[in-house]
Amino acid sequence: xxxxxxxxxxxxxxxxxxxxxAPIAALDALYRDYPRPDFADYTVRLEAxxxxxxxxxxxxxxxxxxxxxxxxxxxxxxxxxxxxxxxxLQVALGHRRHLLLHAAVVARDDRAVLLxxxxxxxxxxxxxxxxxxxWRFLGDExxxxxxxxxxxxxxxxxxxxxxxxxxxxxxxxxxGPHLTGTPKGEVRHVAPDSAAIAAMDVPAxxxxxxxxxxxxxxxxHGMAPTETFVRLTQASTNYVALGEAGxxxxxxxxxxxxxxxLDYPDGESGVAAVESIWSQL
Numbered sequence: 524x525x526x527x528x529x530x531x532x533x534x535x536x537x538x539x540x541x542x543x544x545a546p547i548a549a550l551d552a553l554y555r556d557y558p559r560p561d562f563a564d565y566t567v568r569l570e571a572x573x574x575x576x577x578x579x580x581x582x583x584x585x586x587x588x589x590x591x592x593x594x595x596x597x598x599x600x601x602x603x604x605x606x607x608x609x610x611x612l613q614v615a616l617g618h619r620r621h622l623l624l625h626a627a628v629v630a631r632d633d634r635a636v637l638l639x640x641x642x643x644x645x646x647x648x649x650x651x652x653x654x655x656x657x658w659r660f661l662g663d664e665x666x667x668x669x670x671x672x673x674x675x676x677x678x679x680x681x682x683x684x685x686x687x688x689x690x691x692x693x694x695x696x697x698x699g700p701h702l703t704g705t706p707k708g709e710v711r712h713v714a715p716d717s718a719a720i721a722a723m724d725v726p727a728x729x730x731x732x733x734x735x736x737x738x739x740x741x742x743x744h745g746m747a748p749t750e751t752f753v754r755l756t757q758a759s760t761n762y763v764a765l766g767e768a769g770x771x772x773x774x775x776x777x778x779x780x781x782x783x784x785l786d787y788p789d790g791e792s793g794v795a796a797v798e799s800i801w802s803q804l
Contacts, residue, residue, distance in 0.1 A: 531559070532679065536560045539609070568587055622759060622765060686707075
């Protein structure tokens with residue numbers, strides 16, 4: 524395509540092409556500290572929905588090695604979001620080297636905490652706030668679990684914050700544009716700190732799984748292994764595709780790593796609760 528960029532995030536390489544310069548320029552700025560590989564695992568294409576829509580009310584459809592035929596196009600002003608969604612889709616549908624869990628991951632001393640939950644659970648906000656308190660940021664969208672070793676491999680994409688969570692972005696952060704009117708409301712991407720990017724080839728061993736839920740009175744609940752297993756299968760996009768390897772990886776994670784459900788009313792309370800749980804491991 525006319526405009527393109529290559530990026531490597533942890534073990535995954537992307538090639539993103541676009542009919543327009545603006546989305547590639549936004550990616551170039553947000554991913555300025557990431558490696559630029561010669562080869563890529565996945566391709567994302569940002570194409571106009573028709574010839575005229577390159578210029579007249581530009582409309583971006585996200586295509587690539589994997590795409591959803593019925594997905595709605597986005598306006599050009601949200602081109603960065605279209606690229607990020609396309610990158611997510613390639614990994615969710617095509618990645619087979621790791622067990623994928625929809626989770627944020629942070630670590631201390633090469634021991635990792637997985638924060639898994641549905642959209643709106645607050646895992647991205649907690650991951651950002653913890654990363655500003657000495658935790659190493661490994662990822663926001665996916666936890667990549669090695670099926671053999673059980674280690675969590677970093678996939679430190681920029682953190683996607685939405686709506687009221689935009690207020691926790693530190694003023695010195697490298698951010699993408701403030702996007703409004705998206706399918707998820709207001710969105711802004713925050714680049715991880717340089718230490719997280721420099722260590723993105725260094726895995727960590729999961730020692731705790733937390734299922735957070737934002738906007739509830741503070742409460743902590745232990746979880747039975749059966750409930751943990753069900754929640755982890757629901758959080759994985761490729762558990763079935765991996766077959767026996769996926770089952771073994773998920774079973775080992777359930778049996779070896781304790782899991783808790785955390786309700787919390789605000790970010791500061793959530794961070795304090797995670798720190799408290801960690802101190803008792």
